[in-house]
Amino acid sequence: QVQLVESGGGLVQAGASLRLSCAASGRTISSDVMGWFRQAPGKERQFVGTITPLGDSTYYSDSVKGRFTISRDNAKNMVFLQMNSLKPEDTAVYYCAADRRMITLRLGRAEYWGQGTQVTVSS
Numbered sequence: 289q290v291q292l293v294e295s296g297g298g299l300v301q302a303g304a305s306l307r308l309s310c311a312a313s314g315r316t317i318s319s320d321v322m323g324w325f326r327q328a329p330g331k332e333r334q335f336v337g338t339i340t341p342l343g344d345s346t347y348y349s350d351s352v353k354g355r356f357t358i359s360r361d362n363a364k365n366m367v368f369l370q371m372n373s374l375k376p377e378d379t380a381v382y383y384c385a386a387d388r389r390m391i392t393l394r395l396g397r398a399e400y401w402g403q404g405t406q407v408t409v410s411s
Contacts (some may be wrong), residue, residue, distance in 0.1 A: 310384030
């Protein structure tokens with residue numbers, strides 16, 4: 289079992305930056321693909337990006353590519369989402385997810401999910 293806890297959300301103005309953290313416990317996540325998703329009010333959950341177990345490859349949705357960066361520290365059992373040049377449309381609850389399979393995670397069917405952290409971007 290893996291427990292994931294996100295933190296770092298908040299209220300910021302457009303153009304600002306935020307760094308979200310996802311702390312894992314229960315077992316090491318060094319063999320897991322990790323990902324971030326988000327869900328805005330009244331909308332379906334949206335894929336943000338993924339990072340491979342060794343952190344050597346990342347993949348992002350077009351809506352965040354070039355502005356968001358995912359990284360991980362397997363020694364600390366943590367994953368991060370650096371968000372720059374934030375826009376009001378980035379407002380959502382952001383979720384961290386873990387799975388052993390990339391395809392499963394990208395399809396939004398990850399085995400483990402955090403509880404989410406709210407990010408609000410004002411215009």
